Amino acid sequence: MALHLKTVNVRHHKLTAEKETVIMPYSCNLVIPMLQHIGRPCVPTVKVGDSVLKGQIIGEATEFMSAPIHASTSGKVVSVRDMLCPSGVYTPHIEIAPDKEDKSIEPLSFKIDSLSDLVDATRQLGMVGLGGAGFPTSIKLNPKNIDEVDTLIVNATECEPFITSDYREMLENAEDIKEGIELLKKLMNIKNAYIGIEDNKPKAIEIMKKLSGDIFEVKTLKSRYPQGAEKVIIYHLTGRKVLEGQLPADVGVVVINVTSLGSLVRGLKTGLPLTHKRVTVSGDCVKEPQNVYAPIGTPIDKIIEFCGGVVNEPEKLIMGGPMMGVTMCHGSMPIIKNTNAVLLLSKKLADTPEPTACIRCSKCVSACPFNLMPTVFEHAYHDGDLEALEKHKVMLCMECGCCSFVCPAKRPLVQTNRLAKAALREKK
Amino acid sequence: MDNLTVTSSPHFRSNNSTSKIMLYVILALLPTTVVGCVYFGINAVLVVLTGVVFAVLSEYIYEKIMKQPITVGDLSAAVTGLLLALNLPSTTPLWMVALASAISIIVVKQLFGGIGCNFANPALVGRIVITLCFTSETSKFIEPFVNANVDATAGATLLNSIAANEKLPELWRVFLGLHAGCIGEVCSLALIVGGVFLVVTRVINPAIPLSYILTTYLFTTALGYDGLYGILSGGLLLGAIFMATDYVTSPLTVKGKIIFGIGCGVITTVIRIFGSNAEGVSYAIVFMNVLTPLIDNLTAKKSPFAKPNKKEAKAK
Numbered sequence: 001m002a003l004h005l006k007t008v009n010v011r012h013h014k015l016t017a018e019k020e021t022v023i024m025p026y027s028c029n030l031v032i033p034m035l036q037h038i039g040r041p042c043v044p045t046v047k048v049g050d051s052v053l054k055g056q057i058i059g060e061a062t063e064f065m066s067a068p069i070h071a072s073t074s075g076k077v078v079s080v081r082d083m084l085c086p087s088g089v090y091t092p093h094i095e096i097a098p099d100k101e102d103k104s105i106e107p108l109s110f111k112i113d114s115l116s117d118l119v120d121a122t123r124q125l126g127m128v129g130l131g132g133a134g135f136p137t138s139i140k141l142n143p144k145n146i147d148e149v150d151t152l153i154v155n156a157t158e159c160e161p162f163i164t165s166d167y168r169e170m171l172e173n174a175e176d177i178k179e180g181i182e183l184l185k186k187l188m189n190i191k192n193a194y195i196g197i198e199d200n201k202p203k204a205i206e207i208m209k210k211l212s213g214d215i216f217e218v219k220t221l222k223s224r225y226p227q228g229a230e231k232v233i234i235y236h237l238t239g240r241k242v243l244e245g246q247l248p249a250d251v252g253v254v255v256i257n258v259t260s261l262g263s264l265v266r267g268l269k270t271g272l273p274l275t276h277k278r279v280t281v282s283g284d285c286v287k288e289p290q291n292v293y294a295p296i297g298t299p300i301d302k303i304i305e306f307c308g309g310v311v312n313e314p315e316k317l318i319m320g321g322p323m324m325g326v327t328m329c330h331g332s333m334p335i336i337k338n339t340n341a342v343l344l345l346s347k348k349l350a351d352t353p354e355p356t357a358c359i360r361c362s363k364c365v366s367a368c369p370f371n372l373m374p375t376v377f378e379h380a381y382h383d384g385d386l387e388a389l390e391k392h393k394v395m396l397c398m399e400c401g402c403c404s405f406v407c408p409a410k411r412p413l414v415q416t417n418r419l420a421k422a423a424l425r426e427k428k
Numbered sequence: 429m430d431n432l433t434v435t436s437s438p439h440f441r442s443n444n445s446t447s448k449i450m451l452y453v454i455l456a457l458l459p460t461t462v463v464g465c466v467y468f469g470i471n472a473v474l475v476v477l478t479g480v481v482f483a484v485l486s487e488y489i490y491e492k493i494m495k496q497p498i499t500v501g502d503l504s505a506a507v508t509g510l511l512l513a514l515n516l517p518s519t520t521p522l523w524m525v526a527l528a529s530a531i532s533i534i535v536v537k538q539l540f541g542g543i544g545c546n547f548a549n550p551a552l553v554g555r556i557v558i559t560l561c562f563t564s565e566t567s568k569f570i571e572p573f574v575n576a577n578v579d580a581t582a583g584a585t586l587l588n589s590i591a592a593n594e595k596l597p598e599l600w601r602v603f604l605g606l607h608a609g610c611i612g613e614v615c616s617l618a619l620i621v622g623g624v625f626l627v628v629t630r631v632i633n634p635a636i637p638l639s640y641i642l643t644t645y646l647f648t649t650a651l652g653y654d655g656l657y658g659i660l661s662g663g664l665l666l667g668a669i670f671m672a673t674d675y676v677t678s679p680l681t682v683k684g685k686i687i688f689g690i691g692c693g694v695i696t697t698v699i700r701i702f703g704s705n706a707e708g709v710s711y712a713i714v715f716m717n718v719l720t721p722l723i724d725n726l727t728a729k730k731s732p733f734a735k736p737n738k739k740e741a742k743a744k
Binding site: 005010304350399404 | 435437446449542680681735
C-alpha cells in the first residue's frame with residue numbers, strides 16, 4: 001500500500017495568520033447551547049432570573065458521553081429555551097445578560113497525581129476537542145486499553161483554508177503546549193509524542209522545535225488537505241491504520257488538537273473552566289479579518305461587527321472551514337466550544353454551481369483519502385441499492401469533501417454520501 | 429447578511445469543469461487536426477467541419493425537440509464530431525460524415541441518456557456504422573499531398589501493406605505521417621504531442637494509452653511482425669490516446685484501466701493479424717467499452733481502512 005493517502009491541494013487564504021489574537025469584550029447577551037460536543041446534551045441547572053458567575057456550571061453533564069457547560073461571564077439568566085443549535089438539533093439554550101463585572105467563581109483547585117485525577121479535572125473544566133469535532137476530552141484521555149497506548153499525537157496541521165486559530169495557539173502559547181505534552185506523557189505513560197504541523201507554518205515549526213527537547217518530536221507534514229483528519233494524520237505519522245469501527249486508542253494512539261491541549265493546561269493552571277474560544281473571523285466579506293478570543297455563546301453577527309462588519313456581498317456564512325464547515329442561514333447563531341472559525345465568503349469564493357451529469361472521469365475515485373468510490377455511492381444511492389453502499393463501505397466516508405472539490409461536473413458527492421450513511425443507519 | 433445561501437460542504441470547489449476538460453481534449457487534438465488538414469487538403473478541412481458542425485447541431489436539435497436543457501456548451505458533442513472526422517479518410521462523402529455525426533450523437537449518446545450514460549464511444553460507433561454501410565466509399569485512402577479529385581487512385585494504408593507483406597515506408601515517414609490513412613491517424617508525432625498534453629494537464633490518466641500501446645507492441649512482435657509499425661499505424665495512437673480514454677466508457681480505477689488497455693491491445697492485434705479486416709482499433713475499443721461495467725465490478729477499490737474480511741484475516 002502507498003505510504004501516503006490521497007490528498008488534494010486547496011488554496012489557503014490564511015489572511016489572519018500574522019494577526020495577534022484580540023480579546024472580545026462582553027457587549028451583548030450570550031446564548032449558550034447545551035450541546036457543544038459530540039454526545040448527549042447537558043441538562044440546564046439554572047432558571048430564568050438566576051444570577052450566575054463566570055465559570056459556574058449552567059449545564060450538567062448527566063451522561064457519560066458529555067461535558068459540562070459553564071457560564072462565560074457573570075450576569076443574569078434571561079431565558080432558557082429550545083433552539084436549533086449549530087450541530088443541527090434542537091436543544092435548550094441559556095441566554096445570559098452580562099452584568100459587565102465579569103466576576104468569576106472561586107477557582108477550582110486540582111491535585112493532579114494520576115491519570116484519573118487528570119480525567120476528572122478535564123471533565124470538570126468542560127474540555128472538548130476544540131479542533132472542530134468536539135469529542136469530550138476526558139473520554140479521549142481515558143481509553144480502556146491505556147496500557148497499549150504508546151503514542152501521543154498533537155494535531156496542529158490546520159489543513160482547512162482560512163483558519164489560523166491553532167497556528168496562533170502555537171505562536172502565543174507554545175509553553176502551555178509543551179507542558180501539556182509533558183503532563184500527558186507522564187500520566188498516560190506514553191513513549192512517543194509527536195506534534196504534526198503542515199509545512200505552510202514554518203514559524204510554528206521553528207517555535208515548537210526550539211521547545212521540543214527530548215519531550216516530543218515536531219513532524220512536518222506536507223500542506224495538503226485533509227492532512228489533519230484523525231485517521232490521515234495517524235497513518236502519516238505512525239503508519240497505523242484505524243480500521244472501521246476502531247478508535248485511535250485501538251492502534252495505540254491518542255490524538256489531541258493543539259488548542260485543546262493548550263486550553264486544558266491553562267484550565268488546570270487557573271482553575272477556571274472553558275469559557276472562551278479563539279475564533280478565526282475571516283473571508284473576503286469581513287472588513288478586518290482577525291483572530292478573536294470570544295466568550296462562548298457570543299452570536300456570530302456580534303463577532304463580525306467587532307471585526308469591522310460586512311463588506312462586499314456575502315454568499316455564505318460558514319462556521320468552520322470552507323471544506324467541512326456548516327453554513328448558517330443567519331448570524332444569530334452563537335459560537336460554541338468547538339467553533340474554530342467564522343467565515344463570510346462571497347459568491348466568487350464559495351459558489352456552489354449547479355451540478356451537471358457525471359462523466360465518470362474518476363477524479364473523485366482518485367481523490368478519496370480512504371480509497372472509496374464516491375461516484376459508485378452516488379449511483380447506488382439513487383438506485384436505492386443499500387447493499388452496494390454497504391459493500392463499498394460508504395460508512396467509512398469522513399465527509400472531508402475531496403470528491404466534491406475535484407468533481408468537474410460539480411456533483412454534490414459528499415451530500416449524497418451523508419444521505420447514504422443516514423439511509424444505512426436507518427436500516428439498522 | 430440577508431441572502432445567505434445554505435449548502436452542504438465543501439464550499440470550495442476546484443476550477444475544473446466538464447467544458448474545460450473537453451476544451452483541453454480539443455486543444456490536444458489540434459496538432460493532428462492541423463497536420464491532417466495540411467496533408468490531405470481542403471477535403472480534410474470539409475470533413476472535419478462537417479463532423480463537428482453536425483454533431484453539435486444534432487445534439488442541439490435533439491435536446492430542443494425533447495425539451496431538455498441544451499448541453500452543447502459542455503463541448504462534448506464537438507469533441508465527438510471532431511474525433512469522428514479524424515477517424516475517416518478525407519475522401520469520405522460529406523453527407524456520410526453528417527450521417528455518422530447524427531448517429532453518434534442521437535443514437536449512441538442521447539438515446540441512452542446523454543452525456544455520461546452511453547455504453548460505447550459515440551464517435552467510434554458512428555464510424556463503425558458508416559464503414560459497414562458504405563465500405564468502399566469510406567475506405568478510399570489517399571497519400572498526403574495528392575489531389576483526390578484528379579488522382580483518385582486509392583493508396584494502400586500501412587495496415588494493407590503489412591497484411592499484404594509489401595515493402596513498408598521508412599519509419600521516420602511513418603512517424604511524421606507521410607502515408608495514406610484517416611485524417612487524424614497518420615501523424616504519430618502530433619498525436620503523441622496531444623497525448624503528453626492531456627497527461628500533463630491531468631485530463632487523462634496514462635494507464636490506458638500505455639497499456640494499450642505496450643500490449644499491441646509486444647503482441648504484434650510476438651506474432652512475428654514489426655511491432656513498431658504496429659503501433660505507429662492504423663489509428664492505434666489516435667485510438668489509444670483519445671478514444672480508449674473516453675471517461676464514460678472506460679473503467680474508473682487504475683487497475684481497471686490497465687486491464688482495459690491490455691484487452692484493447694490484444695483484440696486489436698488479433699483482428700489485424702487473424703481477421704479479414706485490416707483495422708481493429710475501433711472494434712477492440714467498442715468491445716472493451718461493453719466490458720467496462722464488468723471490469724469496474726471486478727476492480728472495485730478496497731479501502732485500506734475497511735475491516736479485513738475473514739479470508740484476509742486468516743491469511744494474516
